[in-house]
Amino acid sequence: MDEKKKMPAALDPLKFRAAVYDQIAGEDVGFSNYSYWRSTLRTFFRSKAVVFLVTAVLAMIVMSIVYPIVSSVDPRAVVVDPRQWNLRPSMDHFFGTDSLGRDIWARAWYGARNSFLLGFAIACSDVGFGTLAGALWGYNKKLDPFFVELYNIITNIPSTVYLVLLAYIMNTSYLTLFFAMASRGWIVEARFFRNRILSIRDSEYNIASRCLGTPMHRIAFRNIVPHIISLIIMEAALCIPYSIGSEVFMGFVGVGLPVDAITLGNIVNQGRQSFTLHPYQMLLPTAILCLITVAFYVIGNKFADASDPRNHV
Amino acid sequence: MKMKRMLALLLAAAMIFSLAACTSSGTQDQGASAADAQDVLEGKTYVDTYKTYFSSSYASFNYFSTAYATVREIVSNCIDGLVEPDIYGVYVPSLAESWETNDDETVWTFHIRQGLKWVDHTGAETEYDLTAQDFVDGIRYIADPQNDAYSMRVVRNLISGLYDYYWDLDDIDCGDKTDMTREEAAARFDEMVGVKALDDYTVQYTLDSSAPYFLSLIESSMLLLPIEYDYAVEMGDDFGIDNEHMLYCGAYYISQFERDKAITLTANPHYWDKDHVNLATVEYQMISDDTTSVEMFKRGETDYTTVAAEEYLSMQGTEWGDKLIPTDHSFSTNYLWLDFDGENPEFNAFVNNENFRLALMYAMNREAIGALREPVDPSRILRNTINAEGAIFDSNGKDYTDYSPLKEIKEMDYTNPDLAKEYMEKAIAELCDADGNIIGCEPTTVDYLPVCSFAVDGKLPVTICYVGTDDEDEIVMAQLLKAMIEEALGTENVDFHIEAFSGWTYGTVADPLNYDIYFDSLSTNYADPSGILTRLTTDGAENVGCYDVPEYDALIEEALAADTFEDRLQKFAEAEAYLAGKGFVIPFISSLRGYYMSYCVPHTSPLTLYGNDKYKGCQVMTEPITFEEFQALDAQYDIERAEALKAK
Amino acid sequence: MEQQRKQEPILSAKDVRIQFNLRGQILTAVRGASLDLYEGETLAIVGESGCGKSVFTKSFIGMLDKNGRVTGGSIHYRGEELTAYTTEQEWLKVRGKKIAMVFQDPMTSLNPVRTIGEQITEVITWHFGTEHEKAKQEAIEILKKVGISDAEVRYRQYPGEFSGGMRQRVVIATAIACRPEILICDEPTTALDVTVQAQILKLIKELQQEYHMTVVYITHDLGVVANVADRVSVMYAGQIVEHGLVREIFHEPAHPYTKALLQSLPQLGVKGHELYSIKGTPPNLFKEIRGDAFAPRNPRAMEIDFEEEPPMFQISETHWAKTWLLHPLAEGYRAKIEAEDAARKDKIVPDSPFDYSHAKKLLQVKDLSVNFKLGAKQFKAVDTVSFDIYKGETLSLVGESGSGKTTIGRAIMRIYGSNVEGSILYEGEEITGRLSREKAKDLHMEMQMIFQDPMASLNERAKVDYIISEGLYNYHLYEDEKDRERKVVAIMQEVGLSQDFITRFPHEFSGGQRQRIGIARSLVMGPDFIVADEPISALDVSIRAQVINLLNKMKKERNLTYLFIAHDLSVVRFISDRIAVIHKGRLVELAPCEELFAQPLHPYTKALLSAVPYPDPDVERNKILLTYDSRMHSYETDPPVWTEILPGHFILANRQEIAIYQKEIDDAAGRRAE
């Protein structure tokens, strides 16, 4: 061990007396102003793909809201003159016209709007009821057997039975489609949230709150919900591709929305009929539909990774 | 594949017409002469199997209770009736060697061919002989309600005593009739019902009313086919559930059956007319989508395919262009039904006014609607008469629809928007006051639930509620109708509102009058106008619109009472002209569909105008037939057919 | 290993610098640490959490996290330069074969889904290529050596079927299976109970002799250091600030940090007086540090300490320290400081013990039992426990993990509703079972709780402001917003937290600060009685002293009563008036603090006292380790009774055992009389 290495040349003897002691400096813990949400968003937007998809989705949402208001084209307008039917994409019809001369570009955006609305509605109901039921289910043991049984029953009835029966009994409308999908989704979300809540429920800070006499509802909203907000957002994002997928499937089964209702699912299914003749009629709306579903799927997953503190490196 | 009703119907229709290729009597221009016909077929090589397809999964082979068209075609190749049409449509002997009828054609006697036996699914002869009793037992089987015989109405009202016998049994079953047991009622079959086996090989039918068309009824209705009663009773519910639980007496038997996948018909070795059977096997494949059938035809996986209108356009100029052949005309006609007694006061007021109905008829641009299904030559499928043309001929070959005054309606060109506007102005003048509210009509809400409900203000424009199924093609047509009528009559006068109701069934829409206008079709299914017209009388089964037409009823009475077939047709023509001309029912197009491609030689199998086509006699080439070849053979066939009809 | 052999060190690290990039900033975890390791010796690296001790040793075997790398200095081992290693092949030459490592938490160190046998033989076959059967025998051999009974059967069992202590034995067996030259133990016994810890330390010592290994201990517990180490290196803020023989460090500490550490040990503290506690928190390693890192926290630092980094000064052949105090120029200043310490030391006189004669009973627990339903079978966590707590006293409840001490604390706080039997009286009134809203509100204001794990007891997603005033919100104990804010700031001042922390989130504070927030949260309600559930066992030594001083200060100013739950008897001695010892859900002994230490009667208490490491090498080295086995009692026929054998001294024993204890008391009294 040579200790000669760093002996400074000349030492000022004056320095060798007590320095003034500053208590506060000792406390400075290196405030790294790390905030959970800012760090989550920073990790979330670090990947270029996410930035691109988020802008794409926002653009589509804005377009599907603005376009129907702004445009004069009536998506349902049937053109009597057969020459207007099945036109190829051109300047006045970006996506061309379908077998009745209706402008597919307009229909695509009206359809996107309806599909978004349906997707958001289902996402809200699934995640909304899911969180409430999950909290109830997680919080008191008595309800557990009831919910487990309900979960088994609802998941054991094959989904097609559910969709077809409801569509036949309540004859196809947006409400039926919404009700058919929403009435199944919430219990699955509830189980997902219940497992998360169970893991948080018995941690010490919750017991501390109970010792302080904090009422149940405030515990729920101040202690539990902030921890599962990121999960709620993720599940909501993943609900939308699921709902659009189901809508396409129901259209395929012939139980979906009435044919003149404009949704992406219907347009794609109609396009499929004459695909060999007019591929563009299916390809372009399908491109939009896939972009939406893929975007929300990626956003959902990437957000889940970003909101996990372990990844905040 | 979008499991739609219309698509299934389309493919079902295609099934029927797939044989039409071999039988069609197109009315194309004569063009090539007989000589060309011979050299057309020179050097053609033939094949003895025929591959075709079906789409919707079919039900069972029990030909009495089956409800599905697709199955009828397979069964009609396996079970022969008493008579069958030859390639010119003339009825020739089949299981009956000969037949005669009394003068008012109410008693028909048939002499059965002797020594025939029923064949099982392996093609081997069974111990059951084909006797007259089998035909009597056929009626006995359908007469018992427990056997769920289907679409009984025509036969039940025709064969004497069958109606009472059937309902007696039913009353016993549901407990309304208790004075005798079921066995006693069943035993009364022989003396009550007008069908008897005079001896082992002669069967006699006695009918309640004169039926000159009885032979065409035998061809079209499955209910007059024979059945081996002991075998059917022994099988019980299993009768006809698959090819092993059935007996065959037709040109083919079902040798291989894979539910929802494939069916193979093999030529019956013991068939009485087996040397006229050119095809050894017929193979059916199930496919899901019409687009795939064209694709499969191109890849040689099927010998026949229908071609939708747009597809026809896209194939022009390709190597398949010359193989496309227009489908023969169809006997099923599409009508607009009007509701004369519905909840909608506005429409009621106007629909009972003839001017308004004429306005509606003239407002419809039939060419445009036709173009939906037949973009190349829409006029081919237009039709203004209730009964189809080329279906019913009088004894000297004159087409029923050429009887005046029907002839004028047939040739009328109704596309005339300004005339429509004129009639509409007249109707408004008669029905509305100066400032446009309809006399005697207050604002109410119209309740057509479960279809829809809407409010009407009692003022112009007239609210018209069109109710159709949620099928995509029908929606497309309805929207086209809306555009035309509103364009012609003016949106200030007419508000055409479309309701695509997915739960559309006869029971939910037609019967309870939950509509103002709806679209449906009826078909001439045997060689007599009475088939449809008697059902359209004021209290006829098909008068869903509840119109009141005493003059029409009178004309029908006179027609039925007519002594010769010709003045019967004349009276029927006047009645039909009255009904169609005054717009009580608005026929506009036939349910014909586009085009087809096929490897079949046309006009080589029986010309079945009403019933189901048969493969007997059909010849299949090694490459598809071209349009010129078709035209040459078709022209030749027309000449031969005219001679055959005269000779009958 | 006492004497220091003068020969080349087998491993020497010189000025090693290790940096991590964390959230976009560079964290310098190790700032030029140097270390020499000699053949066969036991070196202890002691330091608080975050000082970089485990990162430093991990760099020896290339196990740094993926965002960390060695950016300076050199590590020589057997002629190889370890810092030059980049590929995994190179590290495999060293890892396991030469240098092995044992981690802290035995529960997660073993793969739960594979048998322990496989996990050992795997190492043997991998390193020595011995065929399976022979490797299996060797593994069973080693298992026996580490003290696992019927090794053949246990060989095929899964980690889940072993207790914490047994699993750590398996981990050690796995580590030594490949005959390493150096064994690095990263806090091997921190997660274990005191009695189990003593056995593991003994085991490692035996194995070291048998396998001629050099052992490196990484720990923050000076008691363990005193027990095992030959040489000690004290680490602070990424640097070795002092190293030397264990006696030199304990008896002649040179660096102010080492001195402060030793002074702040509760075991050495004098009851009633404030412990010497190191103020502030360890420095922020994101920023460049000028001068002596400990200067800001050293009230008697010199100006030079803030400007120049002190070099390593040699005190003796084996004792070095990195502080300017050893510089000749600081001769006078050092003498003055040492004189002051000495003076302060001897004028402290121990406080008078708590006067129980007219103290009032605040809380009475009578035959309390708590049982939980685990699947089908019932599990009795607390079994008919009875004791009283007097107003103003601090009763400590000491026991190992799983003994039910926390359950008693939580039962008193009425957290377990249905599965509590027996009665708990607070100021004479029964508080188990349903209470009226009014009564519940009073109770919530009177009784409060402080929790063990500072990380888990605060709501990560709420600001300090809300956390502290949560109680106030519940019962609206404030006139208006301003009044509430004033209350919060006042209580924060009292616990020594600055005002501008109010808007920050919990994860921006150190362990000690978070614990102070927890305390503030309880005190803001103005309680009379506090259940402190192991408030200091998760903290570093220097921070512990702060919290203990704070608790004592609060007790004096607000006349509080504490139920202090802990698992370390020596720590508890400083703070408690009376101590109750609990084992497997039953109170075994309760006595005034000094009397329990002077005359422990129950064999379990004796075993506990002998197992607790005392931070003085001389005491530790000649202490005999007692072990307790509950099967020694025969309670079937003659059940034990909770009897008061001496005034205020209760014990759980049957008639036969009481007679023995009585004799023991009389003999001791007799000896004292001579």
Add this chain to the structure above:
Amino acid sequence: MSRYILRRALRSLLTVVIVFVAVFMLLRLMPLSGYFPPEMIKEADEATRMVYLRNQGLLDHPMVQLGRFVGNMFHGDLGRSLTVYPKVPIATLLKEKIPVTAAFGFASMLIGIVFGVGLGLFMVRFKDKAGDKLGTVFILLVRAVPSLIYLFFIQVWISKWFNLPLIFYKDRPISWILPTICLSLSSIAYYALWLRRFMVDEENQDYVKFAQVKGLPKREVLKRHVFKNAAIPLIIYIPYDLLMIIAGSLVIETLYAIPGTGGLLTTAIKSQDNNLVQVIVLMYAILSVIGVFLGDLLVAFVDPRIKLTEGE
């Protein structure tokens, strides 16, 4: 252990009964006119239709029908189909259709597991490199894009490029390739995704660090330790997926005209074939309940941490 199984069996039975009765009652809500195929409805007049309905016993009170159905079932007679395949015994229907779907399902599951696990390991091996990104894109497409769309494109394009037959032929094995691959796509994506996610989670556990410290290279640690831990959560669902193969895929069986049970349930519901729907729903309910139960048993067998007696 057996007490647990008994309790579990009773609960499952209860679930199946409730599902069965719920669907039975829901079916009764459908309109009577729905029992007749739409295009043929005009041919039979109202009275004949009533006769037909009475013969099938559809006019009796629902509870009577339920009782009769359950009664028959206990005699081993699953009844006959009403409208989809009139009078055809449901047992023969199932005997014909289940083997076809099961064959496809089993093959696709095998491919799914083999390629799924392969892809998952491949993605972990080349984590965050090109291979991983490619795998993620594949999983993304299969799970995000509605299955109908990519299946349709596969059928149209790929069958043309490799000139595979468009539909399924029983005697031509070449026509089996495309449907099986389509069917296996979603399970490949499922297994790859979850294996990768579990492997990544397990990777930063303590026992992995300790295994490395023991001197094992990363590859060995992944193979010997991490893989088994990651595979356990996947095993839970294998029995369920195995049994539910019988459900078949409606989209694929329709596109390739495979006579399996894929579209059977939906067609049965739409043409209101109550008997057929009841039997299929009962079969699915029983199979899924057994599948879940077997899944739990399998995990308890494989994962030493879980003891069955601890109950749910």
